Amino acid sequence: MSEGGGGRASSAISDAELHSAVARAQQGDEEAFAVAYRMVYPGLLGYLRGLVGADAEDVAAEAWLEIARDLGRFRGDAAGFRGWTATIARHRALDHLRRERSRPRTAPVEPDVVELPAGGDTADEALEALSTDQALALVKGLPRDQAEAVLLRVVIGLDGPTAARVLGKRPGAVRSAAHRGLKRLSRELGRRGGD
Numbered sequence: 001m002s003e004g005g006g007g008r009a010s011s012a013i014s015d016a017e018l019h020s021a022v023a024r025a026q027q028g029d030e031e032a033f034a035v036a037y038r039m040v041y042p043g044l045l046g047y048l049r050g051l052v053g054a055d056a057e058d059v060a061a062e063a064w065l066e067i068a069r070d071l072g073r074f075r076g077d078a079a080g081f082r083g084w085t086a087t088i089a090r091h092r093a094l095d096h097l098r099r100e101r102s103r104p105r106t107a108p109v110e111p112d113v114v115e116l117p118a119g120g121d122t123a124d125e126a127l128e129a130l131s132t133d134q135a136l137a138l139v140k141g142l143p144r145d146q147a148e149a150v151l152l153r154v155v156i157g158l159d160g161p162t163a164a165r166v167l168g169k170r171p172g173a174v175r176s177a178a179h180r181g182l183k184r185l186s187r188e189l190g191r192r193g194g195d
Contacts, residue, residue, distance in 0.1 A: 014039065015078035022081050026072055033071070037064070040082060044089050046155040049136050050147060051093040059096050063089040083162035086152060090166060138185055145173075146181030153178050 018039050024032030041060070048056035048063075066088050074084055139147050152163040163178075164171040 018078040018081060022071075022074070022078070026074070033068070036081070040085050043082070043156040044085055046136070047086060047151045048089055048093055050139050050151040050155070051090070052096055053140075055096060055100075059092050060089065062096075063092045066092070079159060079162055082156060083158055083166055086156050086158060086163075087166045090148075138188055139181075141188070142181045142184060145177040146184065149174050149178035150181040150185070154182075 018036060021032045021035040021039070025036055041064075044063070045056055045060050048059050052059050063085070067085055070088075074081060076084065139150055141147075142150065148167065149163065152158045152166055153160075158166065160171050160175055164174040167174060
């Protein structure tokens with residue numbers, strides 16, 4: 001989540017590569033679709049693990065079937081594609097949870113974290129130091145709105161406005177939930193580090 005000098009250049013290259021792959025995939029290039037899939041899938045799977053736990057791969061498969069089917073209708077850039085795929089994955093996750101008669105296990109992540117000062121960097125560094133399973137377990141302990149905001153912003157890497165669109169909320173509400181979630185995670189990691 002930090003935006004150091006090298007991170008921005010790398011992100012710009014990734015965005016350009018993803019945008020190009022999506023455009024070629026829309027023209028029927030299967031190899032380009034595979035490139036787009038490999039770039040987006042890990043973050044999407046992490047997000048889904050936060051929502052549906054062990055069923056994440058099944059839900060991701062359903063989402064990717066819909067993504068592949070509707071790819072020709074997508075319009076936008078790399079960030080828009082990530083947001084579009086996150087929206088589809090979220091809908092499939094919520095459908096899954098309804099079928100299972102359970103509630104989402106994590107809180108919706110508020111995406112306005114983009115506008116936060118460096119205070120969020122500590123939480124990012126702490127999350128990076130943990131295993132994926134440990135990090136997701138901590139995120140699952142957050143209230144639903146905070147958890148989903150953190151997942152969309154940190155795991156998928158969506159910017160604030162895009163995450164707000166995915167959640168159907170105002171950017172300020174998403175920013176606030178993500179900020180509260182990251183602060184809560186930071187406190188929890190501090191407590192665990194002191195043990």
